[in-house]
Amino acid sequence: MGKKGFTTSIVHGDRIAGSEHGGVHQPIHTSVQYGFERVEDLIGVFQGTKKGGFNYARQGTPTTAALERKITSLEEGIGTICFSTGMGAVTATFLTLLRAGDHLVSSRYVFGNTNSLFGTLRSFGVEVTTVDAGDAENVRQALRPNTRMVFVETIANPGTQIPDLQGIGEVCRERGIAYVVDNTITSAALFKPKAVGASLVINSLTKTISGHGTALGGSVTDTGLFDWSAYPNIADEYRRTPAKEQGLLQIRKKGLRDMGASLSSEQAHTIAIGMETLALRVKQSSANALALAQFLEGHKAVGKVWYPGLESHPQYGIAQALFKGASWLLSFELLNVERMVDVVNALELPIKATGLADTRTLIIPVAPTIFFEAGPETRKAMGISDGMLRLSAGIEDIDDLIEDFSQALKLAA
Numbered sequence: 001m002g003k004k005g006f007t008t009s010i011v012h013g014d015r016i017a018g019s020e021h022g023g024v025h026q027p028i029h030t031s032v033q034y035g036f037e038r039v040e041d042l043i044g045v046f047q048g049t050k051k052g053g054f055n056y057a058r059q060g061t062p063t064t065a066a067l068e069r070k071i072t073s074l075e076e077g078i079g080t081i082c083f084s085t086g087m088g089a090v091t092a093t094f095l096t097l098l099r100a101g102d103h104l105v106s107s108r109y110v111f112g113n114t115n116s117l118f119g120t121l122r123s124f125g126v127e128v129t130t131v132d133a134g135d136a137e138n139v140r141q142a143l144r145p146n147t148r149m150v151f152v153e154t155i156a157n158p159g160t161q162i163p164d165l166q167g168i169g170e171v172c173r174e175r176g177i178a179y180v181v182d183n184t185i186t187s188a189a190l191f192k193p194k195a196v197g198a199s200l201v202i203n204s205l206t207k208t209i210s211g212h213g214t215a216l217g218g219s220v221t222d223t224g225l226f227d228w229s230a231y232p233n234i235a236d237e238y239r240r241t242p243a244k245e246q247g248l249l250q251i252r253k254k255g256l257r258d259m260g261a262s263l264s265s266e267q268a269h270t271i272a273i274g275m276e277t278l279a280l281r282v283k284q285s286s287a288n289a290l291a292l293a294q295f296l297e298g299h300k301a302v303g304k305v306w307y308p309g310l311e312s313h314p315q316y317g318i319a320q321a322l323f324k325g326a327s328w329l330l331s332f333e334l335l336n337v338e339r340m341v342d343v344v345n346a347l348e349l350p351i352k353a354t355g356l357a358d359t360r361t362l363i364i365p366v367a368p369t370i371f372f373e374a375g376p377e378t379r380k381a382m383g384i385s386d387g388m389l390r391l392s393a394g395i396e397d398i399d400d401l402i403e404d405f406s407q408a409l410k411l412a413a
């Protein structure tokens with residue numbers, strides 16, 4: 001099949017790659033062991049000379065491999081490794097590509113658990129500097145001779161800050177530094193980090209890609225742009241493969257195999273089904289988020305609204321230039337913080353829950369929940385006010401959502 005569109009490739013991918021009995025989905029392979037007629041083939045799988053073989057499910061199954069192929073195609077990469085969670089993917093990437101004495105530069109605005117993981121990295125002797133990545137110059141100034149990696153997220157949660165994705169890509173290319181972009185909030189439906197020079201793309205499959213809040217998963221995709229032959233931390237045993245494959249090979253062996261956050265075939269299947277409607281869902285949830293953001297911005301009980309699809313957003317220009325939509329994530333605050341609990345309780349449709357990118361709208365007060373452990377100082381530094389509410393827009397009919405918010409917000413007047 002020649003190059004096809006985004007959704008066409010997803011829904012026909014399994015069939016065209018070939019599956020048993022002409023099944024249009026990859027079967028759910030539950031075997032842990034994979035046996036061979038000839039022991040030479042078993043040896044070949046172990047040594048990597050027999051391509052595409054399986055030996056033990058912790059390193060992958062035909063079902064997880066099918067999902068990996070689909071994500072590779074979405075991100076226009078050269079290969080992907082799936083993990084049991086997004087954090088599994090993030091952790092394996094850092095721990096396999098960084099060593100004690102290395103330096104990592106990250107955006108200050110990252111997922112709370114990733115930020116918490118930086119503490120663990122520091123305790124292992126990796127230096128971590130966080131900067132306001134809205135200006136690539138801040139990243140450039142933070143670089144040191146031992147900087148190996150720059151990490152950013154496309155749209156930060158909950159503050160919706162967007163880094164200077166293009167500018168940082170140029171800095172990393174000039175300096176030969178690995179550029180890791182977490183594409184979870186946008187997903188390939190809205191943005192392909194390869195376009196700004198990303199070396200590796202991380203996705204929490206739990207969120208936008210799977211989309212229904214029924215599976216946990218994560219992935220790392222190599223875009224093929226980075227020259228791993230010049231990267232000092234690749235172990236000798238992985239230098240024998242072509243330079244392009246060395247990064248992912250090390251993550252699969254030292255990360256997936258040794259650390260063990262492996263995705264199960266059952267979950268891979270659920271994620272693959274969810275992914276078929278990725279573009280359709282994101283179109284609807286992003287349109288809903290934009291309509292809600294506009295409604296909230298015009299409401300007299302509402303203070304600030306954080307949404308990159310609004311002209312008032314500091315990175316509106318970047319969002320317009322790089323993204324196909326501003327995503328389903330928005331935050332807002334009530335002017336009267338004392339009324340927050342009553343307003344949220346009065347909402348009938350949005351589910352009071354953490355989590356992101358469900359088909360159902362979710363709402364959560366940020367300071368007392370997901371950023372409670374961070375404490376008041378970190379919250380202030382991250383621009384999180386006491387009255388901030390985070391909204392993950394679902395795919396409901398927009399009139400129902402607006403009507404619901406209208407009635408609930410009356411309590412804040």
Ligand SMILES: *Cc1c(COP(=O)(O)O)cnc(C)c1O
Binds near residue numbers: 086087157207
């Ligand atoms: C949720 C999330 C993760 C972690 O994903 P899990 O699948 O929940 O482990 C990583 N990065 C971002 C941006 C996220 O939103």
